[in-house]
Amino acid sequence: MHALHVGSRPDALPCREDEYERVLRCVGELLEEGSGGCIYISGVPGTGKTATVHTIIRELKRMAQNSEINPFTYVEINGLKIPEPSAAYSLLWEGISGHDVAKEGHLRVGAKESLKALTRHFTTGNRGPEGHACVVLMDELDQLVTPKQDVVYNFFNWPTLVGSKLVVIAVANTMDLPERVMTGRVRSRLGMIRINFQPYTREQLEKIVEARLASAKEGLEDEEGASQVIIAPDAIKFASMTVSRITGDARRVLDICRRAVELVEPTKGTVKAPHVREVVNMMQNSPTAAYLRDLSFHERLMLTSLIKCVKREGVEEIKWSEVEYQHLTYVDSLTSEDDPKRKPTPYELMMVLDSLVASRAVVVEDGTAVARKPPGERRLLLNLEQGEVERVLGDVGGQRWKAVLSN
Structure with a gap:
């Protein structure tokens, strides 16, 4: 169960050998050349x-x-x-300046001061501690997007400056984030290396589960029951097939298999396909899934519109005006024979939003300052697990909804 946990860190990653070699080669070459550069890694979660x-x-x-x-x-x-x-500026300046956070704690330098120091450092061609290059991993880059786009812009721009010796590895869920952040002039000289991680196939998910199980058995050869088959091949195949049809998320297939092992653990038996099916059914029949299936057409459509905006913008908080526009755009393409054909009025859309807010599926920013904003400027936040919402709404809506939610 520990080996199958999503938080477990394996020594090797099956099925990502090509991507591993390419990123390793690119970063290694930049370090050897002593030049800066940016490697942009995109792909859906998991x-x-x-x-x-x-x-x-x-x-x-x-x-x-x-x-x-x-x-x-x-x-x-x-x-x-x-x-x-x-706050990313402060973290980078700590690393660039050679400050030992483990021994001395974080620097008490604000974001503005750190930005000034970094700008001065990179524009004058300074080096890192002892003249070393600096490799910075910017994970969950989508969360660092701001209205001015200044944070992501600076981290993409600094590696292009002569003598910066800054190598940025940017990891994000969206492929087009650089296009939305950088101007055409900067993009043309950026020379950004792009690597997209495709969703895992059924065969790849099977290999990932099998590799985890094999690692768990290492060193247990002499123990009683070490030769026992923990998860039958048909069970692994069924779990992998189920996940590959929806998301290709390795974390999800590991979670399903781990729960199935927990299910049979009291009897010390082997996980078989029916056990996996039982776990999948339990996950599909969660309170959240039941709530989503009972929503009206326009409530489902509004959640879909919000998710679409989140994916497009790369941030979780979305303006109401953008969700409203996306909702009206989807009415024609996602309406079936049983759904209402007429586009809702702004008042009716607000009623749909109020319903989702009342059930805490969506949170709307509140407060005195927000009350002075125009209604369209208020920001919404999905308060449910996005992956589960996509899966359930895709199942309820059919192929067209799945296509929209997967893009």
Whole structure:
């Protein structure tokens, strides 16, 4: 169960060997050349992007210790783990300046001061600690997008400056984020290396589960029951087939298999296809899934519109005016014979939103300052697990809804 947990870090990543080699080669070459650069990694959640980069960083650190490549400083910035996008400046400046956070704690330098220091550092061609290059992983980059786009812009622009020796590995869920952030002039000189991680296929998901199970059995040869088959091949195949049809998310197939092992653990039996089917049914019949299936056509359409805007914008909080526009756009393409053909009025759409807010499926920003904003400027936030919403609405709506939700 530990090996199948999504938080478990395997030593090797099956089915991402090509992507691993390409990113490793690109970063290694930039370090050897002593030049800056940006590698943009995109792909839907659960396709091994971050795990692959972490494995690469471990290998690069080993190579640097053995003097196989030039030494470098490493900084990791996760968009979900910082209070606001501008806090990324402070984290990068800590790494660039050589401050030892482990020993001395975080620098008490604000975002504005850090930005000034970084700008001065990169424009004057300074180097990192002891003249080293700096490799920065910007994970969950979608969360660092701001109305001015200044944070992402700076992190994409600094590697292009002569002598910066800054290598940015940017990881995001959306392919077109650079186009939305950078001007055409900057994009043309950026020379960004792009690598897209495709969703896992059924065969690849099977290999991932089998590799986890094999790693769990290592060192257990002498123990009683070590030779027992934990999950039957047909059960792994069924779980992988179920997930590959919907998302291709490796985390989901691992979660299904882990829950199935928990199910049979009291009897010390082997997981078989019926056990996996039972787990899938339990997950599909969760309270959230039941709630989503009972929604009206326009309530489902509004959630779909919100998710579409989240994917397009790369941020979780979306203006009501954008959701409203997307909703009206989808009325024609997603209406079936049983659904209302007439486009709703602004008042009717607000009633649909109020219904979703009342059930806490959607949260709307509130407060005195917000009350002074025009209604269209208020921001909405999906308060449900996005993956489950996509899966259930796709199942309820059929192929057209699945196509819209998967794009």
